[in-house]
Amino acid sequence: MAIVVKLISDYAPWVYAACGIIALWYFRVALQARQERRQAAFSLEREAALNKTYNALNVAFFLLLVMGAVYFISNNVAAAVQPLVENVVSPTPTALSLPTITPTPEPATATPTPSPVPTTKPTPQPTPTAPLAPTAPPIVAPRCLDARARLLRPGVNEEVSGSVQIVGSANADRFDYYKLEFKPSGAAGDPTFIFSSQQPVANGVLGAWNVSGLRAGAYTLYLRTVDLTGNFGECSVQVQVGRP
Template sequence: MEQILRFFRNYEIWIYVILGVLAIWQIRKFAVSWEELRGAFFGMEREGAQSRVNAAATMIVILIIMAVVEFTIVTFVAPTVPGANPLPTTTLDLLATPTITLPAPTQNPDATQGVTPTPGEVAAAEGCTPGQVNLTAPLNGDTINGSVTVRGTADIINFGFYTLQIAKPGDTIYLPIQVGQQSVKNDVLGSWDTTALSPGAYMLELMVTDNVGNAQPPCDIQVNVQAAP
């Protein structure tokens, strides 16, 4: 299942291109057959032209359905399956040197078990709005391992859905790990299994979107993933 979803994500553009070319071809066939049908005077001639019109129209509908299915899979299905969104490995040079030095954060008693603060240079939390779009566990700069419960708030006017997603610092492409359809206020947003990740720094982002598709400024924190003991 994950391999199939990954295929549709990786070759999304090519799938649309192929479907578009086939659609143009079938639309041309439909137009030619329609003109033949309008100019036909004899019964057999009209039947043949009508058959070609019906075949071209059927293919156009099928191609439209295939495009809708591709869009649905890539936009709504694949983001909910973490295995369909592979992270880049540490062999790629994706790390950016942080420029903001923060003091070591204090231990939050409400933070998820297994999360400990890490001193050093980390990117400052950005875009977080308490009571609306906010992450409370893990905290910015924490060190985590294993399965981590992510807590916070995703509660805006005209709430639509929220997405938890991750990336390497400096990377502009975030990979979804959790999608929620219900608003959350100071509670569990989702679970993040870090066991398959390479140790290192990661950005954790909470993105909240309203019911008409407008995304709010995301809440971003940086955490350090350690190898599972």
């Protein structure tokens, strides 16, 4: 509504001029209709001229009323609605607050410092090599096919000295006893008795053999297992008795 009042107030002079011209035109039409009424010979012509006169006068008076209303609005109402029109037509611009973008500093890139290159190569020093200790030959158990008598230690051609533990198995059906004997390898005659037992042994110590009083050289060790029927199993191994 305030916008309409503002427009009427701004264009009031043009409204006055247009209404005035049109009103004058209809006044002129009313005067011509009046003259036509006077000159009319018939009642119908006079009545039509009279209606034409009233219509022209009505339009003219209506235009005068419009001019009065425009005058009233432009001089009284427009002053009252002026603040509203200013707020509607010219709103106060609001400044937009833009976020401040703070640039992120880039991390400093460390410049690698080149290491000095040695001009001369160091002369490699020979690493002293420790003398290798003599490796003892592996112990090989004698191959005994008879399961009733088997020797595990000492091994084939193993060098022995002092008191030697004899390890193996001595067992049989209807077991009676076993005995340990020895003699120089290749020598004739019966072997020398070492030890005897009536307890069977399975992968254990059969007895001890003291070779301290023997001369250095090759000897053959015998294990014999005897059952109640007189049958026996035998296993032998050659060893080397060292110098005392």
